[in-house]
Amino acid sequence: MFFQLLINGLIAGSIYALIASGFSIIYTTNKFVHFAHGSTATVAAYFLYWIFSNFGLPLYLVFPLTILIAALFGFLVHLLIYLPLKKRKSSSVILLIASLALMAFFDNLMQLLFGADVKILSIFPHGKGIEILGAYITPIQIVILIVVLLLFFGLWAFSKYSKLGKIMRAVSDNPELAKTTGINSIRVQHWSFVIGSAIAGLAGILIALEHNIEPAMGTHLMIQGFTAAVIGGVTSIPGSIVGAYVLGLTENFGIWFLPSGYKSAIAFVLLLIFLIIRPQGIFGINQGNRDQKM
Amino acid sequence: MLSAFFIHIAVIIVIYAILAVSLNVAVGYTGLLNLGHIAFFGIGAYTSALLTKNDVPYIMALLASGIFASVFGWLLAKITSRLKGDYLSLATLGFGFVVYAVMLNWSKLTRGPLGIAGIEKPNIFGWYLKGSGSYLIFASIIAAIIIFIIYKIVKSRYGRLLEAVRDDAIGAQALGKNIYKLKIQGLMISAFFAGIAGSLYAHYISYIDPSTFFISDIIVIFTIVIVGGLASLRGSVISAIIILGLPEMLRFVDLPSSMIGPMRQMMFAVILILILMFKPRGLFGKIDLE
Numbered sequence: 001m002f003f004q005l006l007i008n009g010l011i012a013g014s015i016y017a018l019i020a021s022g023f024s025i026i027y028t029t030n031k032f033v034h035f036a037h038g039s040t041a042t043v044a045a046y047f048l049y050w051i052f053s054n055f056g057l058p059l060y061l062v063f064p065l066t067i068l069i070a071a072l073f074g075f076l077v078h079l080l081i082y083l084p085l086k087k088r089k090s091s092s093v094i095l096l097i098a099s100l101a102l103m104a105f106f107d108n109l110m111q112l113l114f115g116a117d118v119k120i121l122s123i124f125p126h127g128k129g130i131e132i133l134g135a136y137i138t139p140i141q142i143v144i145l146i147v148v149l150l151l152f153f154g155l156w157a158f159s160k161y162s163k164l165g166k167i168m169r170a171v172s173d174n175p176e177l178a179k180t181t182g183i184n185s186i187r188v189q190h191w192s193f194v195i196g197s198a199i200a201g202l203a204g205i206l207i208a209l210e211h212n213i214e215p216a217m218g219t220h221l222m223i224q225g226f227t228a229a230v231i232g233g234v235t236s237i238p239g240s241i242v243g244a245y246v247l248g249l250t251e252n253f254g255i256w257f258l259p260s261g262y263k264s265a266i267a268f269v270l271l272l273i274f275l276i277i278r279p280q281g282i283f284g285i286n287q288g289n290r291d292q293k294m
Numbered sequence: 295m296l297s298a299f300f301i302h303i304a305v306i307i308v309i310y311a312i313l314a315v316s317l318n319v320a321v322g323y324t325g326l327l328n329l330g331h332i333a334f335f336g337i338g339a340y341t342s343a344l345l346t347k348n349d350v351p352y353i354m355a356l357l358a359s360g361i362f363a364s365v366f367g368w369l370l371a372k373i374t375s376r377l378k379g380d381y382l383s384l385a386t387l388g389f390g391f392v393v394y395a396v397m398l399n400w401s402k403l404t405r406g407p408l409g410i411a412g413i414e415k416p417n418i419f420g421w422y423l424k425g426s427g428s429y430l431i432f433a434s435i436i437a438a439i440i441i442f443i444i445y446k447i448v449k450s451r452y453g454r455l456l457e458a459v460r461d462d463a464i465g466a467q468a469l470g471k472n473i474y475k476l477k478i479q480g481l482m483i484s485a486f487f488a489g490i491a492g493s494l495y496a497h498y499i500s501y502i503d504p505s506t507f508f509i510s511d512i513i514v515i516f517t518i519v520i521v522g523g524l525a526s527l528r529g530s531v532i533s534a535i536i537i538l539g540l541p542e543m544l545r546f547v548d549l550p551s552s553m554i555g556p557m558r559q560m561m562f563a564v565i566l567i568l569i570l571m572f573k574p575r576g577l578f579g580k581i582d583l584e
Contacts, residue, residue, distance in 0.1 A: 265395030
């Protein structure tokens with residue numbers, strides 16, 4: 001039982017980490033909460049379902065295409081909705097409300113286009129799985145764990161060594177200073193939407209393979225991805241990944257004590273606790289987002 | 295048939311007008327961006343439904359739903375008192391979700407996803423509100439009283455203090471005002487009337503389940519408040535009529551009912567985004583959203 005919960009926790013954590021890290025990439029350079037980030041994964045998952053069941057394209061084409069669509073989706077959302085709002089000097093709270101509206105829009109659009117029922121993508125049969133220490137793990141779950149590990153290594157190398165990665169860190173540290181050294185911050189913000197959304201697209205694919213697809217999944221994903229990011233510190237990408245695993249494990253061990261329906265509530269209770277006690281998260285730096293206590 | 299339909303829409307508009315006006319007390323006047331307002335609505339609805347099921351007189355249940363919601367308003371204000379900006383709105387959203395999860399999972403009390411059916415129509419000292427028409431009159435009277443009370447509050451010295459908390463917390467503090475207390479009171483007032491709206495809703499629809507109070511439904515209430523304008527009671531009422539009336543046009547187009555629900559939600563989202571883009575102060579708004 002313990003090992004099964006551990007494995008379930010790690011797999012859930014991996015998927016949350018995909019959402020949380022993309023969310024963090026967007027947050028660090030844009031400094032607002034992009035709630036519709038979960039919808040990017042939903043759109044990607046439905047696109048995968050649509051293209052897989054209508055066209056006989058080979059898988060090595062279908063998966064990259066889905067990620068590309070997710071990246072394009074993120075880019076367009078930023079270009080058409082957020083950028084005009086930013087140009088109006090809207091506060092981050094306005095952008096947050098706009099992103100909530102976007103999330104509601106796309107969740108309902110998916111329901112309108114594909115119906116409210118749960119879609120099952122049967123690319124790979126689930127099978128019984130391999131037994132390790134009395135716990136079962138399916139091949140897809142092993143793939144998820146490996147893909148996520150590789151991605152995080154790549155992400156770390158990208159932000160440490162590539163030019164764009166360094167620029168992104170510069171913009172997130174001090175946008176004003178970055179601007180004075182000639183960095184085009186809007187271009188960097190575009191790139192973070194593209195990269196973050198591409199990762200969300202990958203999340204969409206893996207979720208479609210591991211679970212089923214339904215219109216409201218984006219909302220639930222976002223709750224968990226966002227919580228993970230806050231636990232770890234929204235301004236820190238490694239932090240949000242650690243936060244995701246903390247959340248995944250807490251949720252899965254939590255159902256030892258609570259009915260499974262409370263699973264998502266656990267996320268929000270953790271979120272509330274962290275927002276109150278340590279809003280900057282485990283790894284974040286306190287940037288003075290809290291009022292002094294009156 | 296048609297008139298029954300219009301009465302139904304009117305009752306819903308009246309209930310949402312109360313909800314929007316009460317949210318405006320928190321968001322518009324006190325400057326607390328509460329994304330968990332729908333939770334107070336839900337708490338009010340469940341309180342009233344469960345009390346009347348246990349033979350508590352309706353008027354008592356109506357008041358209790360406001361008071362109980364207000365207690366939760368106090369709780370939310372307490373736990374989020376040190377947060378502001380993004381962090382405050384996300385904590386309140388989190389609160390809304392926790393309340394939803396409890397409604398869904400505390401089956402012994404709320405019957406979980408099955409919901410509570412057969413909530414009786416109000417009986418006020420012998421005035422039995424059986425039909426929709428009489429319910430519309432009753433709800434309108436309550437709404438008028440609530441809007442009058444809120445109007446009196448926000449126009450009073452006390453209301454100015456709330457606005458001072460919103461505009462210049464440090465300045466208010468320098469004048470010796472306890473802004474910590476004022477924020478808590480602002481949220482409690484807001485929650486109280488949302489709870490009353492919840493009770494009105496429960497006894498009108500006569501069936502409630504957690505899905506009505508899911509956090510995504512906050513979009514509708516926010517659309518109403520922002521389109522109407524922050525810190526404008528008149529705006530919230532007029533906007534409730536427009537925002538809830540408009541999508542009803544969809545019913546006259548020949549569409550399957552499974553499409554109407556999502557299309558309504560999409561319309562609200564589009565209206566909200568457009569107003570944020572082109573007229574963020576709304577129709578009658580006096581202040582910017584910050």
